[in-house]
Amino acid sequence: MTTRPDAVADRATTCFQHAYGQAPTGRWAAPGRVNLIGEHTDYNDGFVLPFALPLRTVIAAGPEPTGSWTVCSELTGETVSFGDDEVARPGQVTGWAAYVAGVVWALRAAGHQVPGVRLAVASDVPLGAGLSSSAALEAAVLAALVDLGGLELPPDQQPRLAQHAENHYVGAPTGIMDQSAVIRCRGGHALFLDCRTEHVEHIPFDLAGAGLAILVIDSRAPHRHADGEYAARRASCEKAAALLGVPALRDVPAVRLDETLARLPDGETRRRVRHVVTEDQRVLDTVALLRSGQVRQIGPLLTASHASMRDDFAITVPEVDTAVEAALAAGALGARMTGGGFGGCVLALVEADQSDHVSAAVTTAYTARSFTPPTVTLATPAPGATRLD
Ligand code: ADP
Numbered sequence: 001m002t003t004r005p006d007a008v009a010d011r012a013t014t015c016f017q018h019a020y021g022q023a024p025t026g027r028w029a030a031p032g033r034v035n036l037i038g039e040h041t042d043y044n045d046g047f048v049l050p051f052a053l054p055l056r057t058v059i060a061a062g063p064e065p066t067g068s069w070t071v072c073s074e075l076t077g078e079t080v081s082f083g084d085d086e087v088a089r090p091g092q093v094t095g096w097a098a099y100v101a102g103v104v105w106a107l108r109a110a111g112h113q114v115p116g117v118r119l120a121v122a123s124d125v126p127l128g129a130g131l132s133s134s135a136a137l138e139a140a141v142l143a144a145l146v147d148l149g150g151l152e153l154p155p156d157q158q159p160r161l162a163q164h165a166e167n168h169y170v171g172a173p174t175g176i177m178d179q180s181a182v183i184r185c186r187g188g189h190a191l192f193l194d195c196r197t198e199h200v201e202h203i204p205f206d207l208a209g210a211g212l213a214i215l216v217i218d219s220r221a222p223h224r225h226a227d228g229e230y231a232a233r234r235a236s237c238e239k240a241a242a243l244l245g246v247p248a249l250r251d252v253p254a255v256r257l258d259e260t261l262a263r264l265p266d267g268e269t270r271r272r273v274r275h276v277v278t279e280d281q282r283v284l285d286t287v288a289l290l291r292s293g294q295v296r297q298i299g300p301l302l303t304a305s306h307a308s309m310r311d312d313f314a315i316t317v318p319e320v321d322t323a324v325e326a327a328l329a330a331g332a333l334g335a336r337m338t339g340g341g342f343g344g345c346v347l348a349l350v351e352a353d354q355s356d357h358v359s360a361a362v363t364t365a366y367t368a369r370s371f372t373p374p375t376v377t378l379a380t381p382a383p384g385a386t387r388l389d
C-alpha cells in the first residue's frame, strides 16, 4: 500500500481553489478503518477491535458568507449546495452529499449553531470497499464544522452524532463502530470498543515492532444482496436473543454455549448464535494477547473468526474464501474477511518480509479462478480524525 497523505491534502486544496477561487481556511482529515476482529457483534451489544488506516479523507474548508453550505468532491466532480430548508429534515439532500448535509442536520438537531461553510473533499479511502469511507467523510466534515464554528462537542460525543447522521439522514443502519474508530483511534493502537456501553480502550498494536505486517486485500467481489442478508442476520440474532430471554446475544455466556444452543429451535439459528458468542470471545482473547505484547499469537484467532463467518454465519463469498485460503497457504499467520460480508476486504497477518510473497500468492489464486484481480495494501494502525493545518 502506498500512502501519500500529503498528496490527498493537496488535492483537497486544489479542489477547493478550483471550486471557490480562493484558498481554504484549514484542512481536516479522517481515516478509513479496518476491523481487526469482531464481526456482526456490534448490533448484538458486543465487542469490536478496529484500527484506523493511513488512508484518509481530507476536507478543505472555509466560511460561506451566505450562511448556507456548499460541498464539492474531487471524486464525483460535483458541487452541491444546500440551505436551512434542506437540513431541516432528512431526505432533502440525497446521494453522496447527504453524508455532509446529515452532519449539519445532526449538529443542529443537537442544538448547535452550525456556521455556513464551503467544503472540498478528496480521499484515498476506496468507496464501498468496507473501509468506511462514509464515516471518514462524516468525521472530517464534523471536525471542520466543530472547529470553524467553535462548537462545544468533545471527541467522545462525536461518534454518536456522526452515526445519527448516517442512520437518520442518509438512512444507512450502521452501528457505532465505524464512527468510533475513525474519530477515536490512536496511532500504533487498536480501539477496543464495547458497543453496549461505548466504553473504549486503546490497545497497543505494534505490528512493526513485532516484525509483522497486515495486508488488506480488497476482494473486489461484487456485493451480492448484502443489504438484505445483513438485515436477515440481524433479525435472526434479535429473534434468538428474545427466545433465550436475554437483552442481546452479548449476554449469552461463552462457557455455557452448548446448553444455550440446545434451547434454540433450529440448526440455522444455533449456528448464527454460535458465531456471535464465539466471536465476542475471540475479541476478548485477542485483546488479552495484545495487552501482553503477543501480537504474533493472534493469528489463529483471526483464522477461526473467518471459519465462523463462513460456516456458522454464512456471510463469506468465493472471492474472500479464496483470498484467505491462499494467504494462509502462503504462510500468513492468520487471515479473515473483515466487514459485514458478501465481499469487501480480507486482512492477513504476515511476517513483514513475507508481504510480497503472500500478496503474490493471493493474486495467483485469483487468476486461477478468473476473479477480478484483488488490490493489496499494507495497513499500519494510524491516528483518528484531526486538523491538519
Ligand atoms: P464504505 O463506508 O464501506 O466505503 P458506504 O456505502 O458506507 O461504504 O459509503 C460509501 C459512500 O460514501 C459513497 O457511495 C459516497 O456516497 C460517500 N462517500 C464517501 N467518501 C466520499 C468522497 N470522498 N466523495 C464523495 N462521496 C463519498
Ligand code: MG
Residues within 6 Å of the ligand: 132, 133, 134, 135, 178
Ligand atoms: Mg460505510
